[in-house]
Every structure is written in structure tokens, then in C-alpha cells.
Amino acid sequence: MSQALIARQPIFDAHMRVYGYEVLFRASPESEQAELTDGDQATSSVLIDLFTNMDVDHLLGGKWAFINATAVTLQQLAAHPVAEHRMVVEVLEDVRVDDRVAEALLVLRQAGVRVALDDFLWDTDHQSLATLADFIKVDVQALSDAELERHARELAPFSAQLLAEKVETAEEWARCRELGFELFQGYFFARPQTFSKRRLPTDRVQILRLVARLQDPEVDLEELAALVEKDASLSYRLLRLINSAYFPTRNRVDDIRRATVYLGIEGLRTWVTWLALSRIDYKPTELKLITLERAQMARRLASPFGVAPESAFLVGLFSTLDALMDRPMKQLLADLPLSEGVKAALIDREGELGKLITALFQYEQGEWSALARAGCDVERMGQAYLEALEWAEGINYSL
Known part of the structure; x- marks a missing residue:
């Protein structure tokens, strides 16, 4: 691939201010999805392109970069932390929790890298990581209203900020705010934009x-x-x-x-x-x-x-x-x-x-x-x- 291609989707706070961007792999300028089955390769590609080929200051505008991470890339990042104080690693929902993963997250946090749990479900082994997380992302579309309310209630005692993802309507946004979510992401706000070079349009x-x-x-x-x-x-x-x-x-x-x-x-x-x-x-x-x-x-x-x-x-x-x-x-x-x-x-x-x-x-x-x-x-x-x-x-x- 001759071009360095990544996409970003904004994450908003309750005041509709951009808090950060989820940075995603893209195979081509026309792609709307990653089109890559190897999660390790996707994360590596994003990190390399973001911090070596892109104008990261313009792409992120000083905001946090949320980057998906597999179990392997979590351990690689822990061994060589990058972009301290501006990167959030998202622990993907299919990462199996073990001592190596937990230790990697502790090292990353100590280095200044923040941690998010992606597509979080309460009744999974990711529940044990909640105390290590700075952000917990909950898929609005994957849960009923009662389940969403239960997740908000169970997660309230933790220090992590709750992020509602895949918000698609004004009603869903209002409901998530009512339940205590602080950050929001989804097609209601903006679809991912693909960049080969970041300039103000x-x-x-x-x-x-x-x-x-x-x-x-x-x-x-x-x-x-x-x-x-x-x-x-x-x-x-x-x-x-x-x-x-x-x-x-x-x-x-x-x-x-x-x-x-x-x-x-x-x-x-x-x-x-x-x-x-x-x-x-x-x-x-x-x-x-x-x-x-x-x-x-x-x-x-x-x-x-x-x-x-x-x-x-x-x-x-x-x-x-x-x-x-x-x-x-x-x-x-x-x-x-x-x-x-x-x-x-x-x-x-x-x-x-x-x-x-x-x-x-x-x-x-x-x-x-x-x-x-x-x-x-x-x-x-x-x-x-x-x-x-x-x-x-x-x-x-x-x-």
C-alpha cells in the first residue's frame, strides 16, 4: 500500500466538544471498515502511520487517540510505550484476560498511557479489568434499555469514564446522558473520516x-x-x-x-x-x-x-x-x-x-x-x- 491511510471517528463529551478520536485502520480511501482480519497487523499499521507518516498534531488537534489493541500488541506497547499522555489503548472485547494482559495494562498506565475497555459486557472476564480502566466503552446497540441501565448502575462505582458507543439517534444520546455516560461516539455525531494526509479542508x-x-x-x-x-x-x-x-x-x-x-x-x-x-x-x-x-x-x-x-x-x-x-x-x-x-x-x-x-x-x-x-x-x-x-x-x- 503506497499511501498511509487511517480513519478517525470523533468522541464527544456531554457539551459536544471533541474529546478524542478513535483511530482506525483503512485499506483504501473508499473503505468504511478495516478490511483486515489480522488485528495485530491493523494496530501496528495504525501506530506506524499515525506517528511516522501522518501530521499527528493536525490529525488529533491535541486530543486523545483511542487505538484498538490485541493481547499481543498490548504486551508490545507495554515493552515500548509510545505517545505517553496522548494515547488510549482500547482492549478489544475478544482479548482473553490473563496475568500477562493485566500486567501490560498496569505498565501502560504507569507510563502515562490510558486504558479503555472496548465493547464492555458486565458478565465477562473483562469485569476484572474495570479497576484498571480509564474509560469503559459500552455498545448501545448490543444492549436492551434495561441492560444498558444495569451496566451504567454496575459501573458507576468505578473511576472510569463511561463512553457510549454506536449512538445513532438523539433519543439514544439523551438516554445515555441520563444514565450517567460522559463520552459519546457513533453515527449520530459523525462517521469515521479517512485521511491520507491531514490538512484543514x-x-x-x-x-x-x-x-x-x-x-x-x-x-x-x-x-x-x-x-x-x-x-x-x-x-x-x-x-x-x-x-x-x-x-x-x-x-x-x-x-x-x-x-x-x-x-x-x-x-x-x-x-x-x-x-x-x-x-x-x-x-x-x-x-x-x-x-x-x-x-x-x-x-x-x-x-x-x-x-x-x-x-x-x-x-x-x-x-x-x-x-x-x-x-x-x-x-x-x-x-x-x-x-x-x-x-x-x-x-x-x-x-x-x-x-x-x-x-x-x-x-x-x-x-x-x-x-x-x-x-x-x-x-x-x-x-x-x-x-x-x-x-x-x-x-x-x-x-
């Missing part, structure tokens, strides 16, 4: 450049209008949005110049930024809904946190930028002319805007005691959340 480069120009404080209304007019799809979606029920204009707005006058520079900047980001069409709809909902909720709660509504909305809007772009937040924001306050909030949760976005995450996670300690009005946040959710769903439907 051209469409996302163009989108990021557009977003950067939109956020530039030197840009004027005339230039913003010109930027939108150059893009037929963007123009169409902006006009649809401004003529929807969520923008109660008295008269129909049928050209971009009139839209710019109606929205003003800040309004145009905000909405065109959102429309540009929402064009990343391989990302799950739920991620885009969360983005809109969080931005609107932030705007509604701006006053209690002593921040400007426009800044609050922007921080909420950009809070999922790393998930949308598959790149680290710090790296993305370096390319955007944002204020230091906005950057500090998004990267380090600092300042008043940082407190606001932290409170939003805590609300989404149901961390009521933390919100109470911070002096937040949970009832007011609940009302803002429901209103923001309804608003976001309406906007998404309108587009």
Missing part, C-alpha cells in the same frame, strides 16, 4: 477566514455586505433568516443591502458568523442547536454577570468552535481578531465572561450545588434555557 479554511474578517473591528458595514453578497448560499440563508418569524420585520427584506441596514453592523456580524459556521454540514445538527441555544442563553443571562449581551452571545456562539472545526480552541482563536476578554473566557474560563460560560456548562451538566455556591439564580437560568432552546429550534427550522 478548504471549505473550513474559507469559513474561518470569513469569520475572522467578520470579527475584525476595522470592518465596516459596506464591506460586510459585500462579503455576504459574494456568497450566494450565505446571501440566501441570511434573507431566509431575516424574513422568518424570528425577525418580525414589517416589510419583506429582499436584498442584502436592506438586510444590513435592518441588522446593523453588530447584528450582521453575529448572524453571518453563525450562518457561516452552520455550513459545516457534516457536523451533527444537535451540535449546531447547542451552539445557538448556548449563545442565546448567554445573551439572556448577560446582565446578572455584568457583561454586554453582544459579548455574551459571541462567547456562547464560539464555545463549540473547536468541535465544529476539529481543532484546538487556542489554535483557532489565534486566527481570530477577538478581544482578550473573549479569548480568556473561551480558553481558560477567565473573567466575567468566563464565569458566565462556566455557569452555562454547569447548568447543562446539572451541577446545581456548584451553581448555588457561585450565587447563580438556577430558576432564572432554567427559564432562560427553555426560552433559548425554543428560540434555537425555531431558528434552525427556519433555515
